[in-house]
Amino acid sequence: MILQIIVDMVGLGATYALLTIGIALLFGILGLMNFAYGEIIMIGAFAMYLFKDYPWFVGVLAAVVFAVVVSVLTERLAFRPLRNADPVTLMIASFAVSLALQSVMRMTVLPRTQGVPPQPFLTESITVFGIRVTVLQIVTLVLCGVLLGGLALLMKKTPLGVQLRASAENFQVAKSLGVKGSFVIMSAFAIAGVMAAASGIILVARQGAVSAEMGLTPLLIGIVGAVVGGMSNLKGAALGGLLLGMGTGLLEATLPTDLIAFRDAFLYSAVMVVLVIRPQGLLSGTKVRTS
Amino acid sequence: MLLEINELFVRYGKSVMALQGASLEVGEGELVSLIGQNGAGKSTLLKSIVGIAPVHSGSITYDGAAVTDKKFSVIKNRIAYVPEDRGVFSSLTVGENLRLGAVSRKDTRNIDADIERELARFPILGEYWSRGASLLSGGEQQQLAIARALLLRPKLLLLDEPTLGLAPIIVDLIFDVIEQLRDEGVTILLVEQNAVRSIEVSNRSYVMQAPGKILGSGNAKELAANEAVVDYLGFSPTGLLGDSE
Numbered sequence: 001m002i003l004q005i006i007v008d009m010v011g012l013g014a015t016y017a018l019l020t021i022g023i024a025l026l027f028g029i030l031g032l033m034n035f036a037y038g039e040i041i042m043i044g045a046f047a048m049y050l051f052k053d054y055p056w057f058v059g060v061l062a063a064v065v066f067a068v069v070v071s072v073l074t075e076r077l078a079f080r081p082l083r084n085a086d087p088v089t090l091m092i093a094s095f096a097v098s099l100a101l102q103s104v105m106r107m108t109v110l111p112r113t114q115g116v117p118p119q120p121f122l123t124e125s126i127t128v129f130g131i132r133v134t135v136l137q138i139v140t141l142v143l144c145g146v147l148l149g150g151l152a153l154l155m156k157k158t159p160l161g162v163q164l165r166a167s168a169e170n171f172q173v174a175k176s177l178g179v180k181g182s183f184v185i186m187s188a189f190a191i192a193g194v195m196a197a198a199s200g201i202i203l204v205a206r207q208g209a210v211s212a213e214m215g216l217t218p219l220l221i222g223i224v225g226a227v228v229g230g231m232s233n234l235k236g237a238a239l240g241g242l243l244l245g246m247g248t249g250l251l252e253a254t255l256p257t258d259l260i261a262f263r264d265a266f267l268y269s270a271v272m273v274v275l276v277i278r279p280q281g282l283l284s285g286t287k288v289r290t291s
Numbered sequence: 292m293l294l295e296i297n298e299l300f301v302r303y304g305k306s307v308m309a310l311q312g313a314s315l316e317v318g319e320g321e322l323v324s325l326i327g328q329n330g331a332g333k334s335t336l337l338k339s340i341v342g343i344a345p346v347h348s349g350s351i352t353y354d355g356a357a358v359t360d361k362k363f364s365v366i367k368n369r370i371a372y373v374p375e376d377r378g379v380f381s382s383l384t385v386g387e388n389l390r391l392g393a394v395s396r397k398d399t400r401n402i403d404a405d406i407e408r409e410l411a412r413f414p415i416l417g418e419y420w421s422r423g424a425s426l427l428s429g430g431e432q433q434q435l436a437i438a439r440a441l442l443l444r445p446k447l448l449l450l451d452e453p454t455l456g457l458a459p460i461i462v463d464l465i466f467d468v469i470e471q472l473r474d475e476g477v478t479i480l481l482v483e484q485n486a487v488r489s490i491e492v493s494n495r496s497y498v499m500q501a502p503g504k505i506l507g508s509g510n511a512k513e514l515a516a517n518e519a520v521v522d523y524l525g526f527s528p529t530g531l532l533g534d535s536e
Contacts, residue, residue, distance in 0.1 A: 159390075159394070162383060162390070163391070163394065165380070165382050165383060165387075166380045166382075166383060166387075168382075169382050170380065173374065174380075176343075176365065176372055176374075177394055177395070177443075178395025178396075178443070179395075
């Protein structure tokens with residue numbers, strides 16, 4: 001029973017970690033709280049709906065392409081012209097992009113919620129030592145592991161990763177050293193697009209439906225998780241998302257039935273306690289010695 | 292002259308005039324220092340060269356090209372800038388920080404040799420190669436910042452208060468390195484509050500008084516002959532070494 005709860009918690013935690021990483025990546029590099037991130041997730045999910053009659057991997061590929069293209073386009077058309085604007089202006093712009101994407105989808109190809117039948121293989125489950133694990137949970141964990149591991153490798157071992165980390169810490173100094181700011185920012189949006197696509201793919205598989213408004217909840221989860229973990233720290237953001245998801249899973253499994261409706265009240269009370277103790281987030285970087 | 296600044300006015304906002312008609316020249320291979328008290332406008336002058344401070348009027352010419360031109364590239368013209376806060380990336384290792392200094396270089400084959408050269412100049416950086424830069428002391432961070440700037444193979448090196456807040460032994464080390472670079476022929480514009488040491492190592496020095504006015508310039512003897520400069524500095528630079536005679 002306990003192991004089953006832990007497996008479910010980790011599965012949800014991994015999904016939430018993916019949400020937080022994409023948000024923290026852009027916040028770290030641009031200082032941009034991108035409220036349009038939820039819509040990028042929605043675009044990825046929409047691709048899954050569009051290609052629902054094709055083999056699953058075609059939908060997955062399309063989700064990645066759609067989300068990356070739209071993510072990069074939002075950077076090129078909306079955020080690049082505001083490159084030197086203050087964070088509040090950027091945040092308002094991201095609201096505008098979010099609403100615009102939602103409205104366009106609602107007016108054109110996604111006027112109402114559309115069902116996406118779950119892939120039969122994803123709903124199957126296996127039982128190991130009495131623990132029931134669905135293929136979707138395994139896929140979620142593997143996808144999260146691969147993406148988070150891949151991102152960690154990219155950030156640690158590649159010149160682009162080093163430039164991304166440097167830009168995230170001090171964009172002006174990175175630029176003064178010759179780091180190509182526009183390329184680095186575009187890459188960050190592309191990576192965030194991949195993360196959003198992965199989130200969209202998993203959400204569609206869990207919910208079995210797509211709607212123009214579906215990005216809002218994952219966006220809020222992503223922001224809260226990233227704030228809990230440490231907004232400018234990718235490891236912290238992933239940890240925040242993981243803990244938030246695990247906390248949600250734990251409450252779902254352990255709360256009495258008549259209290260389950262208040263799950264989020266318990267969860268966000270705990271979040272507030274964490275933030276009172278660690279307002280900078282759980283992992284917030286090390287301090288620089290001055291002498 | 293490699294760098295010529297004429298009648299430069301820099302204004303922050305509508306009312307704060309940080310530089311008021313500053314003029315300065317740096318010849319190729321020269322070490323020129325800009326000295327003055329806190330808030331005199333020295334750092335602003337360096338920032339205006341690299342495009343961080345907004346030029347209100349006047350001109351900055353580098354190798355015949357207008358620096359204020361939108362097409363002018365600080366990096367392509369190999370101008371390296373070490374800011375007052377050093378600009379070391381605390382989330383990166385020492386090695387990653389150092390390699391970033393060469394990120395814009397096309398001659399990738401020579402980069403490793405240049406890194407070796409800088410590690411020989413600053414041995415502590417080799418020792419701490421894989422260590423997070425946040426764990427370095429202020430003096431070590433300054434060495435890293437200078438080494439990183441040198442990896443651009445700069446034609447002009449701008450150093451902003453490189454000894455600020457450092458222990459005397461590290462100040463000596465930094466000035467030794469500056470002298471070494473001068474002897475290697477690197478053109479340097481050094482902003483410093485340590486007037487004595489700066490005048491000693493420089494070919495020429497400019498003395499700047501708030502708000503952003505050049506009070507006088509020249510080698511130690513010429514500065515000593517300038518009453519306003521002597522009054523401002525509070526000592527006569529007569530007898531200090533380092534003039535270009």
